[in-house]
Amino acid sequence: MTDRAIPEATVARLPVYLRALVEMAEASVGTTSSGELALAAGVNSAKVRKDLSYLGSYGTRGVGYDVAYLIHQVRRELGLTQHWPVLIAGAGNLGHALANYKGFSERGFGIVALVDNDPAKVGTRVGRLRIEPVEAMERIVRREEVAIGVICTPAGSAQSVAERMVAAGIRSILNFAPAVIVVPEHVSVRKVDLAIELQILGYYEQRKAVLADLAVGH
Amino acid sequence: MTDRAIPEATVARLPVYLRALVEMAEASVGTTSSGELALAAGVNSAKVRKDLSYLGSYGTRGVGYDVAYLIHQVRRELGLTQHWPVLIAGAGNLGHALANYKGFSERGFGIVALVDNDPAKVGTRVGRLRIEPVEAMERIVRREEVAIGVICTPAGSAQSVAERMVAAGIRSILNFAPAVIVVPEHVSVRKVDLAIELQILGYYEQRKAVLADLAVGH
DNA sequence: TGGTGTGAAACTTTTCACAGCT
DNA sequence: AGCTGTGAAAAGTTTCACACCA
Numbered sequence: 001m002t003d004r005a006i007p008e009a010t011v012a013r014l015p016v017y018l019r020a021l022v023e024m025a026e027a028s029v030g031t032t033s034s035g036e037l038a039l040a041a042g043v044n045s046a047k048v049r050k051d052l053s054y055l056g057s058y059g060t061r062g063v064g065y066d067v068a069y070l071i072h073q074v075r076r077e078l079g080l081t082q083h084w085p086v087l088i089a090g091a092g093n094l095g096h097a098l099a100n101y102k103g104f105s106e107r108g109f110g111i112v113a114l115v116d117n118d119p120a121k122v123g124t125r126v127g128r129l130r131i132e133p134v135e136a137m138e139r140i141v142r143r144e145e146v147a148i149g150v151i152c153t154p155a156g157s158a159q160s161v162a163e164r165m166v167a168a169g170i171r172s173i174l175n176f177a178p179a180v181i182v183v184p185e186h187v188s189v190r191k192v193d194l195a196i197e198l199q200i201l202g203y204y205e206q207r208k209a210v211l212a213d214l215a216v217g218h
Numbered sequence: 219m220t221d222r223a224i225p226e227a228t229v230a231r232l233p234v235y236l237r238a239l240v241e242m243a244e245a246s247v248g249t250t251s252s253g254e255l256a257l258a259a260g261v262n263s264a265k266v267r268k269d270l271s272y273l274g275s276y277g278t279r280g281v282g283y284d285v286a287y288l289i290h291q292v293r294r295e296l297g298l299t300q301h302w303p304v305l306i307a308g309a310g311n312l313g314h315a316l317a318n319y320k321g322f323s324e325r326g327f328g329i330v331a332l333v334d335n336d337p338a339k340v341g342t343r344v345g346r347l348r349i350e351p352v353e354a355m356e357r358i359v360r361r362e363e364v365a366i367g368v369i370c371t372p373a374g375s376a377q378s379v380a381e382r383m384v385a386a387g388i389r390s391i392l393n394f395a396p397a398v399i400v401v402p403e404h405v406s407v408r409k410v411d412l413a414i415e416l417q418i419l420g421y422y423e424q425r426k427a428v429l430a431d432l433a434v435g436h
Numbered sequence: 437t438g439g440t441g442t443g444a445a446a447c448t449t450t451t452c453a454c455a456g457c458t
Numbered sequence: 459a460g461c462t463g464t465g466a467a468a469a470g471t472t473t474c475a476c477a478c479c480a
Contacts, residue, residue: 004428009449015417019396033461042398045461046451053463061457061462078417079424086416093318097311103396103413109420147423148416171426172419178237178321180260188422190415195321197408198304198366199233199296201390202327204406205365206297208389210222227471251439263439264473271441279440279479 006077010051016041017048018074024067033064083108085144087170089161090152091116091131094176098150099126112144117157134164141168148172155179162189224295228269234259235266236292242285251282301326303362305388307379308370309334309349312394316368317344330362335375352382359386366390373397380407 006014020040024032034052038045052058052065055077059065075081086109088095098104099114114126117134124131132140140146149165151158151173158177165173166183175181175191183189224232238258242250252270256263270276270283273295277283293299304327306313316322317332332344335352342349350358358364367383369376369391376395383391384401393399393409401407 004425007449011421012414012418014421015411015414016398018417019414020398035461040398042400044451046453047449049462050450050464057463059462062460063458064461078421080417080420082424084416084420084423093315097315098412100311101412104416107413107417109413109416148419172423174415174419180234180238180258182260186426188419188426190419192410192412192415193233194316194319194410195325195327196230196233196237197392197410198302198322198327199236199298199325200230201366201392201406201408202297202302203229203232203295205302205390206300208404208406225470253439262473264475265471267440268442268472275441277440280438281480282439 006054010054011078013041013043013047013051014074014078016043017051018071018078018080021067021071021074025071029067031064032067032070034059037065080108083110084147085110085112086148086150087111087113087115087137087140087144087146087165088150088152089115089134089137089165090154090157090177091118091121091126092152092154095152096126098152098176099129109148112146113140115140117153134161137164138168141165141170146170148174151175151177151181153177224272228272229296231259231261231265231269232292232296234261235269236289236296236298239285239289239292243289247285249282250285250288252277255283298326301328302365303328303330304366304368305329305331305333305355305358305362305364305383306368306370307333307352307355307383308372308375308395309336309339309344310370310372313370314344316370316394317347327366330364331358333358335371352379355382356386359383359388364388366392369393369395369399371395 017037020037034045034048038048055073058070058073088099088111091114095114099111104111113132114129115132115134115137116122121131122133149170151161153161155178158179159181162173162181162183166187171186172188175189178193178195181189235255238255252263252266256266273291276288276291306317306329309332313332317329322329331350332347333350333352333355334340339349340351367388369379371379373396376393376397377399380391380399380401384405389404390406393407396411396413399407
C-alpha cells in the first residue's frame with residue numbers, strides 16, 4: 001500500500017471510525033474486529049475492511065485490529081497529529097454556537113478567532129475570544145497560522161468573506177452560509193446547509209406517505 | 219418519466235437548484251438554462267440537465283427552463299408544498315442557534331418545540347418557544363403533528379432521545395450529536411457532524427502540504 | 437442557432453466471496 | 459476456527475457527445 005490515494009468516500013468515514021475507536025480505547029478495549037467497528041460506525045464490515053486496507057495492512061487475520069495502533073494510524077493519515085487553528089467569520093447564533101463547541105478543540109481544531117463586520121459586535125466577548133473586525137483577518141491568519149476558515153455569515157456576505165479568507169492565505173473553508181461560494185482551485189471547500197438537510201428528509205418523508213397511500217390502494 | 223425513483227445524489231442537489239431558482243425569480247429572471255443554473259449551483263450543466271430530467275421534461279430545446287414553472291416542479295417533487303413541523307431536542311448552544319435560525323421556517327420547516335432534560339432549562343424561553351421537558355415529547359409530537367426531529371444533545375443522550383422520538387411517532391431525524399444512532403428501518407436519519415467536517419478538511423489540507431513538499435523535492 | 441434530453445462510456449463506490457494467515 | 463485483505467462483480471454516479479427540436 002505505497003500509493004497515497006485514498007478514495008473520498010473513505011476519507012469521509014475515517015473520522016467516524018476514529019471516534020468509535022477512541023470510545024473503545026476509553027472503555028479499555030484492546031482489540032476489535034471489522035464487524036464490531038462496523039456496528040459502532042453504522043456501516044457494514046466489508047466497507048470497514050476495504051476502507052482500512054487503504055491505510056495499510058494493520059489487522060491480524062483471525063484476530064482483528066489493535067485499537068491503540070489503529071487509532072494512531074488513522075490519526076496520522078488524517079493529519080490529526082498536528083493542530084489546526086480555525087477562524088470563524090460571522091458571530092451570529094451559529095457562529096457563537098460553533099465558537100463554544102467543545103468538540104472542535106477536543107479534536108485539535110482550536111478556534112483562535114471570531115470576526116464580524118458589525119461594529120456593534122466587535123470587541124464583545126464570546127467565551128475566551130474577543131470578536132474582531134473582518135479587516136483584522138489577514139493579520140490574524142498570519143499571526144495564528146490559521147489553516148481553516150469557517151463561514152457563518154448570512155448568504156449575502158459569504159462570497160466576499162470567502163475571498164477575504166483566500167486573500168489572507170486560508171486554503172480550506174467550511175461554509176455554513178446557504179450560498180455557493182466560488183474559490184480558486186487550490187482551496188478546498190465543504191459546505192453544510194442545514195435547511196437543505198431538512199429538505200432532503202422532507203423528500204423521503206413525503207415518499208413514505210405516498211408509498212403508504214399506494215399500499216392502502218388509494 | 220412515470221417512474222418515481224430519483225437517485226439519492228440528485229435528491230441532495232434539488233434543494234440547491236431550488237435556492238438558485240428562487241433567487242433568480244426574486245431578481246425577475248423569467249427563463250434560465252442548464253448552464254446558468256449550473257453556475258449558480260456550483261455544478262456542471264450536464265449534471266443539471268440529467269438531474270432535472272428525472273423530474274420530467276420541463277425545459278424547452280433552444281430556450282431553456284421557465285424559472286417559475288421549474289420552481290413549482292422542484293417544490294412539488296421535494297414535498298415542499300406542505301409544511302413540516304420540526305421538534306428540536308437539546309437546548310444547548312446548537313439547539314438555541316437552530317431554534318432561532320430563520321432559514322428553516324422560511325422554507326416551511328417551522329420549529330414547533332424545543333425539549334431538554336435539564337430541569338433548570340425547562341420553562342425558559344428561546345425566541346417564541348418555551349423549553350419543554352423531554353417527557354412531553356410524545357404529547358407534542360401528536361398535538362403538533364411533528365414529522366421531523368432534530369437531535370442537538372450531547373453524544374451520550376443521542377440514542378435514547380432518538381428512541382424516544384421514534385416511540386413518539388417521528389419518522390425522520392436529523393442528528394447533530396457526534397454519535398451513531400440506531401433506529402428501525404422505516405425511520406430516515408441524516409447526520410451532520412461538525413467535527414468530522416473539519417477533520418475531512420484537515421486531511422486534504424495536510425495532503426496539499428505533503429504534495430507541495432514533494433514538488434520542492436524534499 | 438442554441439439548448440434540452442438522453443443513451444452510452446467512464447469513473448467511483450459498494451458489496452460479494454473466498455484465499456490466506458494466525 | 460476465525461477474521462483480514464482483496465480481486466472481481468454489481469450498483470450508483472458523473473461525464474460525454476449528439477440527435478432532436480423550438
